[in-house]
Amino acid sequence: MNNADLIIATLKANGVTRGFGIPSGNVLPLMEAMRAGGIEFVLTAHEGSAGFAADVTGRMTGAPGFCLATLGPGATNLATGVGGAFLDRSPMIAITCNLNTDQLGRRIQMWIDHHALFKPITKATLRLERGCVAETVTHAVALALTEPKGPVHLDLPEDVALAATNERVASPAQAGKLAAASDAALSRARELIAAAERPIAVLGSTAMRVADPSLLRRVIERHNLPFATTTMAKGMIDDNHPLALGCIERACRQVQRKFLRSADLIVGLGYDTVEVEYEAWIDDRPLLQIDIEPADVAPSVNVVHQVIGDVDSSLARLSALPAASNRWDKAMLAEHRRSFHAALRPAAESFTAHAAIDAVRRALPREGVLAFDVGAHTHQIASQWSADAPKTFHITNGWSSMGFALPSAIAAKLARPQAPVICLLGDGCFQMTCGEVATAKRLGITLPIVVLDDRWLALIKVKQIRRQLPLYGTELQAEDYREPPAHYFGVPARAARSADALEAAITTALAAEGPTVIEAVVDSEHYVDTVYD
Numbered sequence: 001m002n003n004a005d006l007i008i009a010t011l012k013a014n015g016v017t018r019g020f021g022i023p024s025g026n027v028l029p030l031m032e033a034m035r036a037g038g039i040e041f042v043l044t045a046h047e048g049s050a051g052f053a054a055d056v057t058g059r060m061t062g063a064p065g066f067c068l069a070t071l072g073p074g075a076t077n078l079a080t081g082v083g084g085a086f087l088d089r090s091p092m093i094a095i096t097c098n099l100n101t102d103q104l105g106r107r108i109q110m111w112i113d114h115h116a117l118f119k120p121i122t123k124a125t126l127r128l129e130r131g132c133v134a135e136t137v138t139h140a141v142a143l144a145l146t147e148p149k150g151p152v153h154l155d156l157p158e159d160v161a162l163a164a165t166n167e168r169v170a171s172p173a174q175a176g177k178l179a180a181a182s183d184a185a186l187s188r189a190r191e192l193i194a195a196a197e198r199p200i201a202v203l204g205s206t207a208m209r210v211a212d213p214s215l216l217r218r219v220i221e222r223h224n225l226p227f228a229t230t231t232m233a234k235g236m237i238d239d240n241h242p243l244a245l246g247c248i249e250r251a252c253r254q255v256q257r258k259f260l261r262s263a264d265l266i267v268g269l270g271y272d273t274v275e276v277e278y279e280a281w282i283d284d285r286p287l288l289q290i291d292i293e294p295a296d297v298a299p300s301v302n303v304v305h306q307v308i309g310d311v312d313s314s315l316a317r318l319s320a321l322p323a324a325s326n327r328w329d330k331a332m333l334a335e336h337r338r339s340f341h342a343a344l345r346p347a348a349e350s351f352t353a354h355a356a357i358d359a360v361r362r363a364l365p366r367e368g369v370l371a372f373d374v375g376a377h378t379h380q381i382a383s384q385w386s387a388d389a390p391k392t393f394h395i396t397n398g399w400s401s402m403g404f405a406l407p408s409a410i411a412a413k414l415a416r417p418q419a420p421v422i423c424l425l426g427d428g429c430f431q432m433t434c435g436e437v438a439t440a441k442r443l444g445i446t447l448p449i450v451v452l453d454d455r456w457l458a459l460i461k462v463k464q465i466r467r468q469l470p471l472y473g474t475e476l477q478a479e480d481y482r483e484p485p486a487h488y489f490g491v492p493a494r495a496a497r498s499a500d501a502l503e504a505a506i507t508t509a510l511a512a513e514g515p516t517v518i519e520a521v522v523d524s525e526h527y528v529d530t531v532y533d
């Protein structure tokens with residue numbers, strides 16, 4: 001056994017089943033160990049995509065996602081995906097395969113200091129050295145899985161990869177466990193909730209990672225707490241729940257802000273400010289914060305109490321404390337949902353982006369998974385979509401990088417082959433990442449790839465309009481979209497110019513053997529009203 005075999009055996013013992021990346025000569029020892037050791041290597045078109053795919057694999061499987069790249073430009077490309085796992089807190093092992101040890105630090109083709117590169121975007125960046133490889137990999141896995149979860153980078157010189165080893169595969173890593181919050185902190189939290197007349201809970205991206213999502217629902221129902229979510233927390237409790245208020249700080253955010261400000265207590269439940277700062281929307285409302293760490297807040301935020309510790313433990317105990325009551329009634333909440341959803345869908349004669357998004361929702365079965373991308377469409381999708389189950393709604397909102405949707409959809413489909421999965425992305429994101437259409441083709445996965453063809457980097461166009469700047473440099477294409485090509489890399493492409501045509505095309509694509517590109521030619525003018533209102 002060489003060290004590359006040992007690394008792969010150790011990752012396998014920790015539940016890793018596949019890794020995403022692009023090889024070079026220096027990567028071949030690790031890839032060969034993957035082939036022989038039974039961890040699937042998935043070739044992507046860009047290392048950034050490998051990072052995003054690993055991020056979503058980590059979110060969906062519970063084991064760290066795994067991505068690998070060569071040195072220098074492979075590492076810098078990979079960094080875009082690794083940064084996502086860092087800010088969005090997904091467990092990940094990212095390995096760069098380097099020159100031989102005696103070449104490190106010299107002026108040699110492709111070499112840069114990987115540890116300096118990865119330091120600001122990982123929980124740790126470690127060098128793999130002979131004699132302590134199993135220990136280092138096991139430590140890296142434990143660290144990646146310990147809250148706050150995140151990426152750990154490992155640098156593997158080629159001579160180390162190829163060196164024979166006597167080390168044994170270590171037993172699976174034990175993730176560290178956060179201390180539980182005190183009982184006193186929880187009873188004070190319960191007192192505040194019980195004293196409030198109009199409390200509202202806001203679920204955020206820490207809540208997305210709780211081990212037992214049903215605890216969130218138990219707390220909400222126990223204390224009759226209306227709840228809103230951030231973009232990433234959608235689906236943790238059914239969006240159609242009678243206490244649901246919908247997503248905040250996305251399309252029609254002013255409607256949501258107004259409602260939130262009618263609360264006399266905001267309960268941040270696993271709310272991570274990386275998605276949006278409290279001060280953006282909370283005004284002077286008192287904040288009860290329940291999370292793994294004290295929130296980063298501006299001095300203006302009125303934090304009245306904090307319950308800091310393992311969130312599963314806090315939720316379990318809060319849901320067992322005596323039920324609180326308040327003045328909310330379900331009819332009021334239902335009326336709020338109705339008016340919010342009406343505002344999101346301004347009437348138009350044309351085929352609007354919002355109508356396209358509703359068509360995608362209708363075509364995707366309830367248990368289906370959506371992976372989507374970053375742009376004005378993100379705002380519209382986040383507010384409009386109804387997510388019914390945990391881990392069915394994948395986006396990056398901490399990192400917010402374009403190019404997330406397609407590799408994430410691929411990873412989601414590989415992680416849950418039985419689930420219908422749809423990729424939904426803007427035309428700008430498609431241009432950035434369309435090489436991954438070939439990846440989906442090679443994998444032979446059923447995957448409708450729905451592109452919202454609005455001819456603009458619409459989010460930035462909206463910002464130009466808001467700032468009264470001329471539209472400059474944000475138009476992707478001056479002429480109207482024509483028919484799409486017959487195929488991209490052998491993947492059939494279709495156009496959809498109405499909601500019905502889109503729904504039908506997706507239904508067909510979900511029954512096809514491989515991926516399908518569906519270009520929805522939409523009018524996104526309404527973003528000027530609905531996005532950043």
Ligand SMILES: Cc1ncc(C[n+]2csc(CCOP(=O)(O)OP(=O)(O)O)c2C)c(N)n1
Pocket residue numbers: 373374375376377378400401402425426427428429430454456457458459460
């Ligand atoms: C890697 C990266 N580059 C730039 C941005 C800034 N940005 C955010 S959204 C966006 C436009 C995306 O365009 P498109 O995919 O067409 O979506 P639309 O806004 O039209 O819905 C840009 C350039 C980003 N978030 N990530």
Ligand SMILES: [Mg+2]
Pocket residue numbers: 375426427428452453454455456457458
């Ligand atoms: Mg666009």
